Amino acid sequence: MTRTTTRRAALAALGLGAALTVFAPFASAQTVADIKKKGEITIGMLVDFPPYGTTDAKNQPDGYDADVAKLLAKDWGVKANIVPVTGPNRIPFLLTNKVDVLVASLAITPERAKQVQFSQPYAAATIVLYGATKTPIKGAGDLKGLRVGVARASTQDVAVTKAAPEGTEIRRFDDDASAMQALISGQVDAIGCSVTVAAQIAKRVPAGTYENKFTLVQQSMGIAMRPGQEELTKAVNEFVAKNTANGELNKLYQKWLQADLPKMQ
Known part of the structure; x- marks a missing residue:
């Protein structure tokens, strides 16, 4: 393996976010x-x-x-x-x-x-676990075996990843709009989202279709x-x-x- 290849591999291992953190002090x-x-x-x-x-x-x-x-x-x-x-x-x-x-x-x-x-x-913003009313979810432990959508690299991504037990299938989407659509179309059983996003979903579907299951985190x-x-x-x-x-x-x-x-x- 060449020195250049080794360096590229190291940067890849760090990931984009970490690499940018390393170089951030050089920003004017x-x-x-x-x-x-x-x-x-x-x-x-x-x-x-x-x-x-x-x-x-x-x-x-x-x-x-x-x-x-x-x-x-x-x-x-x-x-x-x-x-x-x-x-x-x-x-x-x-x-x-x-x-x-x-x-x-x-x-x-x-x-x-x-x-x-x-x-x-x-x-x-208050982040909640939002899912179908008919799906019995009272706490994080009930997510095992379920599909949970989140916007990638978001607060809800971090919160769901931390709370979900092993066996939860976390599906990451590019943004909240994509996660919202995944819930409505049945690709996931629930999503982690802000209460404001949950309110937007509630306006688009018949009353009582979805509900806030539990609060994941309130973030400033x-x-x-x-x-x-x-x-x-x-x-x-x-x-x-x-x-x-x-x-x-x-x-x-x-x-x-x-x-x-x-x-x-």
Whole structure:
């Protein structure tokens, strides 16, 4: 085996996420002054996670995250350039400088905190196991022998993988929309998803078809930046604190989720 082949094999073993983590410190630091000089901030956002991220009638990014992204740009006096990302590629997009920050429903976890720098929470999501009402599921132990769908590399993927006993068939899809369709079409018996995704499914099927089986986890979500961007992180935290205190984030949360912004640590 050649030295080049050995190196490629090593990188493959690490996986893309780990490899990007290794190279992340070489990404250039960015400040608010840099962003203002550029005149715009490029923000990565999911568009398949309603009501946090979706598209409007003109196929433009919309939802709670879109409104938060636009509010951030307005506060800094720059244009918001919103770039659609997916669950699996959102962190790679950030670490390879394709976006400046992520306002992409990214749950704050210890594993992700090794790759990115999080702001204080600006939103929260409750993740549940959602399945057919006729399927008896009272807890994680009942998943043995069942097919459970999740969006790949998502919080629900992590939560289901951790909770499911041996013998559970976990099927991973590219996004929540694909997992949702898999449940409706009978490809899986249940899915791990946010309560907002569950509500979307409930609107599309006869009443009583599906139900929340149990809560997997409640996660706070943060705006993500590349590691080492202390000045930028401070400015984003000031944005979150200011717009939490003045009620602007709560107004947006009520607009999209019909509930008050949860109290978050």
